[in-house]
Amino acid sequence: MRSAVVLLLLAVPAFAQEPTRTHAVTVDDYFTLAGVAQIAVSPDGKQVAYTEARWDKADDLRKSDLWVLDQVRQASSGRRLTFDRANDRNPKWGDDGKVLYFLGNRKREGEKKPPYDGSTQVWRINPAGGDPAAVTRVEGGVTGFDVAAGGAYLFYSVDKTHHDEDDFAKLRAKTKADYGHGVRKVSEVYRLNVRKWRSEKVVDDTRYVREFSASADGRRLGMITAFDDTVVKSEGESRVDVWTEGGKVVTPPTEAYRAKASTPNAWLGDVEWSPDGKRFAFCLIFDGHPAEVVVGTESSAGWEVALLERAGWEVVGYGRALGTPIQWLGTDELLVQTEKAGRVGVRPVSLAKTVRHALPANLPDNVLACAPVDDDASTVVTIGGGLSMPVVTKHGPKGPPVQLLDPNWQAADWKLPTVKHVTWKAADGTEVGGVLELPPDYKAGTKLPLVVGIHGGPTTSTKDAVEFDPHNGRLYFAVNGYAVLFPNYRGSTGYGDKFVRDLIGNENNVEVNDIIAGVQHLVKEGIADGDRVGVMGWSNGGYLTNCLITRKDLPFKLRAASSGAGIVDSVAEWGFNDEPAYPKVFKKGHPWEAADEYKKTSPTYALGNVTTPTLIHVGGNDVRCPPGHSRMLYRALKEYLKVPTELIEYPGEPHGLTKMSHRKAKMEWDLAWFEKYLKNAK
Incomplete structure (x- = not known):
């Protein structure tokens, strides 16, 4: 997967009155947005x-704090529980509802020992108020935790060198x-x-535990484990192991998701137990194939x-929004x-073929996170996406939805772009x-300079919702006078299994031709000026930007490009990036098995065709x-x-930009580059 993290802007529901929008959105406005996630x-x-993440110039980062809504049954304001920018996350309730557990990284001046040395520890807090208390004090920190729904047990994992x-x-x-091997990272739980x-x-067990989930009674763990912590071992060799109290760790059969799967190179994630502890489920996420759900049943x-x-x-799969894509509704039904x-x-x-749970009928267009309030799921809380800004909403069996939280009230008067899903023929x-x-x-009939924004992945998609990315x-070009097309080219999700494969x-x-056809469609519709087209993207979007600028005889004028973290040479991709299964899947083999395919997919050999002014980020x-x-x-x-x-x-930046100053520079450079070479092109 070649993709980057996106801050999703979620929707005000249809019942909310549309405010008067007078504020022209700027780059700086991006850093006023609060990101809400991980509702429990x-x-x-x-x-x-829930957690709410905000940017701060002081540390140049976005970090999250813990909040709580006190009244689910009616509209209420969020109440902040933590204030020390310890990046508090993954909230989980104790069984009595009087304590919240979560992960955080607290640092006190001069402290060199946990829990205040900045390492990741498990903390707890009374949701009525008070200071966080450390649950763990592990040297080097913990790598994960879970709370058994029964409340008596808390599990945590730590790393060690083997x-x-x-x-x-x-x-x-x-x-x-x-060393390349012989010394590896493994886990204890x-x-x-x-x-x-x-x-x-x-x-x-001298294996690395990438994630785990506890059964409700705390007597079982479902774990996704691998030989070590590297991606290459997890994307094709990881497995689900089960620990049971009083017994050893066992490995349920793997054939369904390895030997008999579309490809053996799946990424495993999101393991969850049924309430009775007799079933587990997890997700299979592939490059080049549709995601699947796997269920293990005890017999x-x-x-x-x-x-x-x-x-x-x-x-x-890779295009998930927030939280887990699967949850159990009873012992034989999943919310997917x-x-x-x-x-x-x-x-x-339903695993029994008859669905017993009926969700409320008034859910938003994009359900980015959903948490049932009642056992029958007739009432749920959602983070819902669409064509405006973020809210948390309660949906019940009767009456209209109730907005519980609008963390980005300051954006109510922003002049947002219009967003719609479009189709064309390849x-x-x-x-x-x-x-x-x-x-x-925008006025109909006006031809605008066009920016083509290409998503990463590629086994994901651009969502039909307002996003600031x-x-x-996303968003910052349209509000500056451009038409912007985000093509979900062949290989994207949401258009059927064959389309992905x-x-x-x-x-x-094929995906480059899909993008070219999309540009031609907008030119034909009178929306885009075919003499002023630009292209940009990050990760796989950067790769496809590189593919487009090396194409000869395009049916439009490609005036400017912004290539972000883009691959240029497919053999180097196989050899140097952290997930070699990606090129192996798409090229149908290793370089010595599919040499022609690796050359054909590499922009390297067509770089001599480039004439487009190109901005490069990495x-x-x-x-x-x-x-x-x-x-x-x-x-x-x-x-x-x-x-x-x-x-x-x-x-110092990884695959996605994490620092406030770097994200701001990225947007400012993009806008200046396209202003010079695209908007003002003659």
């Missing part, structure tokens, strides 16, 4: 805990260096009785593991997050969809799309082709 309903259904025994183990120990405050180590013969049958609907044509929804799916007749943003004051141009063996071909510590690709592109354009270009390498 209290056991009695009366309160909702030295494998082989012929060279002593030599590795003698020589201080970084502890169970803490929060009533007696005694802990015990329950898992120590007298052991565990039976199978894919959940999908009847024409798609599970949200689904996707269709840029819209995210939820649906109950050259081969396939219908392709995407999202079109137009300026707030510095990585691929069509990209395998067809990179730098994180200095990006291991997904390493900066060598961006440096290669820059060298070709600057030193040899003499094409206008700039390389901006953001120091």
